[in-house]
Amino acid sequence: MSHIRKKLVLVGNGMAGVRAIEHLLKLSPEAYEITIFGSEPHPNYNRIMLSSVLAGGTSMEEIVINDLEWYHSHGIRLYMGHTITKIDTVQRKVFSDQGVVLPYDELILATGSNPFMLPLPGADKEGVIAFRDIKDCQMMQETSQTYRKAVVIGGGLLGLEAARGLLHLGMEVSVVHIHPYIMERQLDEPASIMLRKELEEQGMKFLLSKQSEAILGKKRVKSLLFADGEVAEADLIVMAVGIKPNVELAQKSGVEINRGIIVNDFMETNIPGIYAVGECAEHRGIAYGLVAPLYEQGAVLAKRLAQVATEGYSGSVTSTKLKVSGVDVFSAGQFIERPGTRALRYQDEIDGVYKKLVIKDDKLVGAVLFGDTGDGAQLFSMIKNGENIKGKEKELLLGLSSDALASPKGNRLEGMADDEIICGCNGVSKGAIAEAIQSGGCTSVGQIKACTKASASCGGCKPLVEGLLQLYAGDHVVTVKEGICGCTTLGRDEIVAEIKRMELKTVKEVMNVLEWNNEEGCPKCRPSLNYYLGMLWPEEYVDEKESRITNERYHANIQKDGTYSVVPRIYGGVTSPAELMKIAEVAAKFDVPLVKFTGGQRLDLLGVKKEDLPKMWEELDMPSGHAYGKTLRTVKTCVGSTFCRFGTQDAMGMGIKLEKAFERLNTPGKVKLAVSGCPRNCAEATIKDFGVVAIDGGWELHIGGNGGVHVRATDLLCVVKTDDEVMEWASAFLQYYRENAGWNERTAQWVERVGLDSIKAALEVREDRLALQERIQTALSLTTDPWKQIVNEPELRKNFEQLSEMKTVLEGEAI
Amino acid sequence: MTMTKILVGKVTDIDMKGSRTVRMGDKEIGLFRLSDGEVLAVENKCPHKGGVLSEGMVCGSKVHCPLHDWRIDLHSGAVQAPDHGHVVTYEVEVDRSTGSIYLTLEGSL
Ligand SMILES: Cc1cc2nc3c(=O)[nH]c(=O)nc-3n(C[C@H](O)[C@H](O)[C@H](O)COP(=O)(O)OP(=O)(O)OC[C@H]3O[C@@H](n4cnc5c(N)ncnc54)[C@H](O)[C@@H]3O)c2cc1C
Ligand code: SF4
Ligand code: FES
Numbered sequence: 041m042s043h044i045r046k047k048l049v050l051v052g053n054g055m056a057g058v059r060a061i062e063h064l065l066k067l068s069p070e071a072y073e074i075t076i077f078g079s080e081p082h083p084n085y086n087r088i089m090l091s092s093v094l095a096g097g098t099s100m101e102e103i104v105i106n107d108l109e110w111y112h113s114h115g116i117r118l119y120m121g122h123t124i125t126k127i128d129t130v131q132r133k134v135f136s137d138q139g140v141v142l143p144y145d146e147l148i149l150a151t152g153s154n155p156f157m158l159p160l161p162g163a164d165k166e167g168v169i170a171f172r173d174i175k176d177c178q179m180m181q182e183t184s185q186t187y188r189k190a191v192v193i194g195g196g197l198l199g200l201e202a203a204r205g206l207l208h209l210g211m212e213v214s215v216v217h218i219h220p221y222i223m224e225r226q227l228d229e230p231a232s233i234m235l236r237k238e239l240e241e242q243g244m245k246f247l248l249s250k251q252s253e254a255i256l257g258k259k260r261v262k263s264l265l266f267a268d269g270e271v272a273e274a275d276l277i278v279m280a281v282g283i284k285p286n287v288e289l290a291q292k293s294g295v296e297i298n299r300g301i302i303v304n305d306f307m308e309t310n311i312p313g314i315y316a317v318g319e320c321a322e323h324r325g326i327a328y329g330l331v332a333p334l335y336e337q338g339a340v341l342a343k344r345l346a347q348v349a350t351e352g353y354s355g356s357v358t359s360t361k362l363k364v365s366g367v368d369v370f371s372a373g374q375f376i377e378r379p380g381t382r383a384l385r386y387q388d389e390i391d392g393v394y395k396k397l398v399i400k401d402d403k404l405v406g407a408v409l410f411g412d413t414g415d416g417a418q419l420f421s422m423i424k425n426g427e428n429i430k431g432k433e434k435e436l437l438l439g440l441s442s443d444a445l446a447s448p449k450g451n452r453l454e455g456m457a458d459d460e461i462i463c464g465c466n467g468v469s470k471g472a473i474a475e476a477i478q479s480g481g482c483t484s485v486g487q488i489k490a491c492t493k494a495s496a497s498c499g500g501c502k503p504l505v506e507g508l509l510q511l512y513a514g515d516h517v518v519t520v521k522e523g524i525c526g527c528t529t530l531g532r533d534e535i536v537a538e539i540k541r542m543e544l545k546t547v548k549e550v551m552n553v554l555e556w557n558n559e560e561g562c563p564k565c566r567p568s569l570n571y572y573l574g575m576l577w578p579e580e581y582v583d584e585k586e587s588r589i590t591n592e593r594y595h596a597n598i599q600k601d602g603t604y605s606v607v608p609r610i611y612g613g614v615t616s617p618a619e620l621m622k623i624a625e626v627a628a629k630f631d632v633p634l635v636k637f638t639g640g641q642r643l644d645l646l647g648v649k650k651e652d653l654p655k656m657w658e659e660l661d662m663p664s665g666h667a668y669g670k671t672l673r674t675v676k677t678c679v680g681s682t683f684c685r686f687g688t689q690d691a692m693g694m695g696i697k698l699e700k701a702f703e704r705l706n707t708p709g710k711v712k713l714a715v716s717g718c719p720r721n722c723a724e725a726t727i728k729d730f731g732v733v734a735i736d737g738g739w740e741l742h743i744g745g746n747g748g749v750h751v752r753a754t755d756l757l758c759v760v761k762t763d764d765e766v767m768e769w770a771s772a773f774l775q776y777y778r779e780n781a782g783w784n785e786r787t788a789q790w791v792e793r794v795g796l797d798s799i800k801a802a803l804e805v806r807e808d809r810l811a812l813q814e815r816i817q818t819a820l821s822l823t824t825d826p827w828k829q830i831v832n833e834p835e836l837r838k839n840f841e842q843l844s845e846m847k848t849v850l851e852g853e854a855i
Numbered sequence: 856m857t858m859t860k861i862l863v864g865k866v867t868d869i870d871m872k873g874s875r876t877v878r879m880g881d882k883e884i885g886l887f888r889l890s891d892g893e894v895l896a897v898e899n900k901c902p903h904k905g906g907v908l909s910e911g912m913v914c915g916s917k918v919h920c921p922l923h924d925w926r927i928d929l930h931s932g933a934v935q936a937p938d939h940g941h942v943v944t945y946e947v948e949v950d951r952s953t954g955s956i957y958l959t960l961e962g963s964l
Contacts, residue, residue, distance in 0.1 A: 102903070102904070110939070491937055558914065559915040560872070563911070563919045563924060585870070586870060586913065589921070594910075598921070602907055838868060838875075839875070842876050842878060843863045843868060843877040843886065845861050846861075847861070848859055848860070
């Protein structure tokens with residue numbers, strides 16, 4: 041560009057300001073020479089996610105939104121750790137506390153808010169902090185290492201999230217609230233009470249209707265004194281009683297303020313060339329404290345600066361979601377009944393669900409959801425849209441049926457402005473998602489997530505993302521076909537059919553012939569193809585080790601610290617003193633830090649170094665327990681008729697027989713079996729992939745159970761009389777599963793997907809069962825014990841060892 | 856700057872599309888053998904959360920971190936979109952006649 045670029049300066053390197061810059065760069069990448077000043081010594085990070093950092097599961101690095109490379113690659117000059125202390129609005133210059141003076145043509149103030157600190161006597165003591173930035177978060181983490189008692193003042197969103205985080209850090213936490221109900225600004229009484237009970241169950245204590253009076257202690261806080269004379273002990277006090285817009289700089293510089301910096305619909309302040317966005321800005325009397333409105337403001341400002349037409353910002357309806365795991369709370373709009381409104385309520389204290397909708401003039405104006413917030417996103421968009429819901433009220437309350445949603449949802453999303461934010465956590469607009477679908481070729485929520493990060497954090501917006509996917513990809517049904525991964529548009533069944541039809545015999549061949557669009561695939565399709573090929577051509581296909589996931593490659597489970605665990609096979613969970621002694625000897629010899637019984641009745645030796653694995657296997661001289669793979673894991677048994685007075689059959693014998701028959705089998709997902717000696721079912725067979733329960737004179741065969749995240753009880757497949765029949769049906773069922781399920785699909789999901797009846801029908805005829813049994817036996821006959829194999833083959837064993845420096849060849853000066 | 860060239864093994868020590876590691880001082884380096892025979896070396900630690908890259912799957916000239924599937928280009932060390940970041944890469948030389956792998960490191964040992 042030939043003309044001189046105008047100078048744009050942003051004060052405040054936070055979520056709202058940088059978001060506006062990102063938007064501006066999209067609209068008009070060359071228009072400005074951009075400089076950003078930020079007090080915090082960090083690039084722009086996702087403040088919202090501080091709660092998740094505290095609560096565990098997210099690291100500080102992960103919450104960075106724009107890393108330094110981003111600033112660099114967009115030619116943005118960044119002054120981290122610089123606070124602007126003065127603006128010369130006449131000469132158009134800003135001054136930083138580190139002595140930098142810079143002229144500007146346009147200036148954005150995005151200074152955010154300051155936490156409101158109660159002016160209590162003693163509030164300046166050590167151990168009294170707010171919850172606002174990385175520094176606060178680190179302080180809490182540090183404090184929790186040496187101190188025990190935390191008090192959070194403020195039972196609002198922020199306070200509760202801080203309290204949850206402190207609990208996670210192992211502190212005893214009390215939440216002090218001035219009102220009798222927590223989160224009274226977002227919830228009505230019933231929901232508030234349900235929430236409190238839930239949090240109490242998680243270990244939080246509450247001190248309600250309490251007025252804080254003074255903070256006691258010498259140098260460091262010791263306790264908190266209340267107006268009623270009571271005292272709460274505290275080693276740490278977190279104040280989360282509210283925020284106030286940070287207007288100091290603006291005020292000093294003569295920019296008009298009220299509570300916040302006053303802006304018009306175009307985010308302009310009273311001084312030409314100066315704009316304000318974010319929590320520091322006050323628009324039509326409101327200073328917002330949530331990101332979605334700030335992002336909307338940022339979009340308007342970006343258009344203004346890029347000289348793109350915009351209708352301006354007209355305010356936002358906000359919704360909130362508490363980011364505390366195990367509790368789902370949602371609230372939006374005007375959720376307390378006022379004159380002229382009507383409310384619908386649904387309360388279920390058994391499942392802990394509460395819903396309330398507030399309706400005015402046949403329109404939804406507010407909602408509170410507790411326990412089941414799945415409809416939150418849709419309800420919120422109805423509130424914003426103001427559509428007429430007459431006649432649908434009850435349906436909305438009791439759960440949005442697909443019917444109620446089908447057309448209106450489409451319309452609602454269609455009518456939504458492009459820069460409206462869909463994913464609040466990551467600031468992804470409708471437009472960005474639409475673009476990802478239309479030009480980016482995204483055809484699934486997963487791909488949209490990968491491409492835009494929408495729905496990647498709290499997941500609350502997933503229904504809307506799904507809606508947009510339908511809206512924009514729905515017409516091109518052909519192109520949106522969901523492949524097994526990003527490398528292909530073909531689904532599992534198509535791939536398996538093509539492999540069979542064209543007799544494809546290697547992973548590479550499949551990828552070439554079926555026109556994979558990523559050379560050598562990805563960690564999703566490679567293991568799937570490896571599985572399908574092995575299942576289809578058991579005799580010819582050579583398993584591709586490099587296409588297996590880590591655990592299956594090393595035949596051990598990798599633990600979070602990079603060590604591995606060793607679980608030897610103990611058939612049916614029945615062992616002997618000699619075997620136990622051997623295990624104990626090996627564990628002692630290799631200094632195994634932890635020995636544990638698993639849920640599947642096995643012994644787990646944890647904390648083993650990778651290079652020790654083959655040596656341990658060699659000394660154990662027991663078969664691999666396959667505790668790491670998509671294969672038969674364990675057959676759990678009860679003692680059955682051998683010892684139990686209720687037992688009707690030999691459960692242990694049956695379990696051992698099954699385990700010996702099916703060990704080493706490759707399956708789409710892991711497979712767990714159990715055998716109980718009577719319907720008391722002590723081996724918990726009804727949450728297993730294949731469960732066998734003895735009855736008087738026979739066996740019940742159960743399938744499709746799961747005890748994991750989504751517990752599913754089994755369906756009864758049939759009742760048989762003899763042991764041989766058990767083996768026949770188990771073989772047929774497992775082989776049918778192997779031949780028909782998708783890779784990584786557990787039996788529970790598979791049974792739900794294809795339906796119990798279809799499986800029953802496939803196994804009904806004896807000839808079919810025998811054919812399946814024969815195929816599974818072929819597959820089984822070709823397996824070998826992987827541990828033995830590795831122990832005996834140096835070519836495989838080498839992968840467990842590090843390379844070492846053999847010699848230094850050259851040491852010298854280069855360049 | 857001083858450069859040190861070190862013999863760490865032979866091409867055949869690494870499986871096709873596989874990897875091995877070597878420790879140099881306090882650093883662990885992952886050596887990867889691509890399907891075209893090329894051997895590349897990067898710091899064996901994912902910039903995301905420290906996943907052990909040598910245990911990831913090698914697809915083309917990229918390795919997928921086993922922990923959260925970040926994709927890292929083994930030539931440049933660059934993390935692929937939508938994620939951002941970088942790992943250190945090391946110069947590798949393979950003697951075609953002997954199959955010896957040499958690693959070049961900055962600084963003397
Ligand atoms: C723990 C926590 C959880 C939250 N959870 C949610 C949530 O779930 N949903 C939601 O919508 N919102 C949530 N919020 C609120 C949300 O984070 C804020 O609304 C948002 O970050 C405000 O953006 P901003 O850019 O206006 O301010 P900030 O992100 O605070 O950025 C302002 C920046 O400007 C800097 N600054 C100030 N003055 C100067 C100066 N003079 N010179 C240079 N730099 C300066 C500040 O240091 C700061 O880095 C949460 C907030 C916190 C603290
Ligand atoms: S399931 Fe029946 S047989 Fe087995 S231990 Fe329990 S009560 Fe005894
Ligand atoms: S640690 Fe590598 S992707 Fe998370």
